[in-house]
Amino acid sequence: MNRTRKSKEKTREEQEQEQEQEQEQEQEQEQEQEQEQEQEQEQEQEQEQEQEQEQEQEEEEENSAFV
Structure with missing residues (x-):
């Protein structure tokens, strides 16, 4: 009897x-x-950020094309 109780306690732990x-x-x-x-x-x-940089480059290219 004692043995089973011990094993139950162990399993709970x-x-x-x-x-x-x-x-x-x-x-x-x-x-x-x-x-x-x-x-x-x-x-x-x-x-x-990369997209913004690309847009800025495109705008600069467009501006320089108009000149």
């Missing part, structure tokens, strides 16, 4: 540990997703 590990993994995944989103935002900003 193991379950708690597993839950903690799962929570940690979820947190890590969330952090990774956030980092990916930040990277995507940075890429979008860079693309916008």
Whole structure:
């Protein structure tokens, strides 16, 4: 009888540990997703900047063509 109670207690501890590990993994995944989103935002900003530069170049070329 004593043996089974001990094993049950152990499994409860193991379950708690597993839950903690799962929570940690979820947190890590969330952090990774956030980092990916930040990277995507940075890429979008860079693309916008490039487009703006291209527009400026085109405008300058048009202006010089008129001269």
